[in-house]
Amino acid sequence: MSTFKAHINIMPLEALLDPQGKAVTGSMTNIGLPEISHVRIGKHITLSIDANDKKTAEGKVEEACKKLLCNEIMEYFTFDVEEVK
């Protein structure tokens, strides 16, 4: 049994407005950074998985995203899994 670490990004779907990101984009000008635009804000999640191999670990992460972490109506997820030595 090995331990793996997953890094997951969950972002609002491109087709949807991201009101939080919109508000932050507006604030950038106010703090003197008008060069910054198109701010989108999502979640970054790290977690540990006990599994026999990387493929199994990836399957568990995908299951966790679909069942619990990501609302696929409004968000999409990407992740990568690495073995912890």
Add this chain to the structure above:
Amino acid sequence: MSTFKAHINIMPLEALLDPQGKAVTGSMTNIGLPEISHVRIGKHITLSIDANDKKTAEGKVEEACKKLLCNEIMEYFTFDVEEVK
């Protein structure tokens, strides 16, 4: 003038409790994934920067993190910047 895209991760400091992550770790067992533990939840932010070169763009992103995006008392940030062709 080029356009750059930044990917920023903002996570709760390791020394601090992450109550949201703790709660999600507990839920993993309930949905049949007891192999998953140590869930920590932060923010993932993407944004565009107009700048002459990558170094300037990185400076702008660091400034945005310190001034607005990251509360350095409770969180730390990491980011990477790439040029958009």
